[in-house]
Amino acid sequence: MANQRITIIPGDGIGPSIIESAVEILDKLDCGFEFDYAYAGLAAVEKFGHLLPQQTLDLIAQNKVVLKGPLTTPIGEGFTSINVTLRKHFKLFANLRPVISFKGTKSRYEQIDIITIRENTEGLYSGLGQKMAEDGSSAEATSLITRQAASNIVEFAYKLAKREGRKKITLIHKANILKSTSGLFLSVGREIAKRHPEITTEEMIVDNACMQLVMNPEKFDVIVTTNLFGDIISDLCAGLVGGLGMAPSANIGEDCAIFEAVHGSAPDIAGKNLANPTSVILASIQLLEHLGLTDKAAKLRAAVRDTIEKGDRTTRDLGGTAGTSEFTQAILERL
């Protein structure tokens, strides 16, 4: 069988440095991957004069598996987020954001194991109905929820829960106020929950969910929610396990999958060898699992766990003094 080709998008800010760590590690794991580099975001503007060049779209479609650094979208009118564009273009409807406690991180909790499943294509990210009054006195945007997309994401959550032997799904919504949109999401969720009695289903209003996540995070297992709530909840969850440097994300579609960090390009620490590469390394573990390479995934997870627990060569956000490259080296030595 031909080697699996992986499209690598280094991205902007800290992207190239953390992606380099992840690629070195994947190389060391000897999975027989071949890497094709593609560019998007500011890096692509510099190289090709375009935020999302056609050859990048072609390489994603061709290889179907992508490891990607954070991308910067210029602020201002006329620029839709490139991340959002990619998710829509490749119909990456499910965004999986697992957080797991690692000993040795600066976290208030020890037993966290939560997966947030975020609907990735609609809600307030639909991009529809963007209007700004000419005098700047008002602005509006459309939040779209379709029965089909709600149903796809909730079904996806139950399938995943079963596959991973998880016990409970929390449907997070705001149907008391957003009666039409969040209301539709909740009613679709309830219909699907009835078909899966072996999994406990719980409903929670998003504001309460935020409080409960801080007070009793151990009570959560799998969360499924709409786009914007999923965005916010997943950063909250990252905070439960030591911060954004610990939070990976998989964007899954019928055809393609893009693995990345939850965080952005962190321009404040870019180019300083300070970034924690764990988020994209954990995203690489998701990638390995996606390709069925569960032994390699387990091996890498153990190496990351051990490096962070030992704590002698971790990055600043984890309480250490090492740079991105020393931390990466410490993981490589354990493989």
Ligand code: ATP
């Ligand atoms: P963007 O607009 O690309 O999202 P941002 O300014 O919002 O950029 P984020 O990347 O979202 O920045 O990061 C928020 C904060 O978390 C920053 O202070 C950043 O330094 C920190 N941070 C993010 N990722 C990491 C990481 N991998 N390692 C260490 N610190 C990080």
Ligand code: MG
């Ligand atoms: Mg950000």
